[in-house]
Amino acid sequence: MHEMALVHQVVDTVLEQVRGTDVAEVTAVHLTIGVGRDVIEDYMSGLFSFVARGTAAEHAQLVIRRVPYTVRCNQCGEIFPINVRDSSTWVCPQCEAVKDYRLFSGMEFMIDSISVSRRPVTLSA
Template structure:
């Protein structure tokens, strides 16, 4: 379960940010995750909830945007989606080259946004 290694720093970052802005509650955390990370969303949410229990982020929902694998053809430069489970997608639709490409997207893992639902009274002017 590699999700734990991915979620732990996210929770730490969310809590650090919440403290720095005086947040009383975090409602959502937006992530971008490439298909190559092979994560299970339910595990991610469960681990996030577990690690954030008793904090301002304990009720936060993870909002995940998935990025598919795409590759760039080494012969013509065309970028196209690749399904690793379907060999019919392994040929460049631009020039017909077969298996002559490099990874363009699909390994992303970024924290894009932390949504603060409310601020602590002392933080409100």
């Protein structure tokens, strides 16, 4: 289950980013994950809660945005979505080149943003 390793990396990165700041709690972690990354979102959320327990991210919501496969045509530069299981999508809609493209998106795995609540600032008189 490679989700565990991925979640550990996410939690470690999030905690590293908030360490030494005035962050009281991480409230959400926003990820972008390409459909080519074979991850099960429900596992990711459950594992995130497990791995983050006892940390500033313990109650954070994991928000996942999935990115479809898109390719860039080598002939004309058009970027278009493909379905790897449907050969009718392997043709450039602009110039009609067949299977002459490079992968543009669909393999991402990144932290987009971290939402936090901050400790209240106390002013001394």
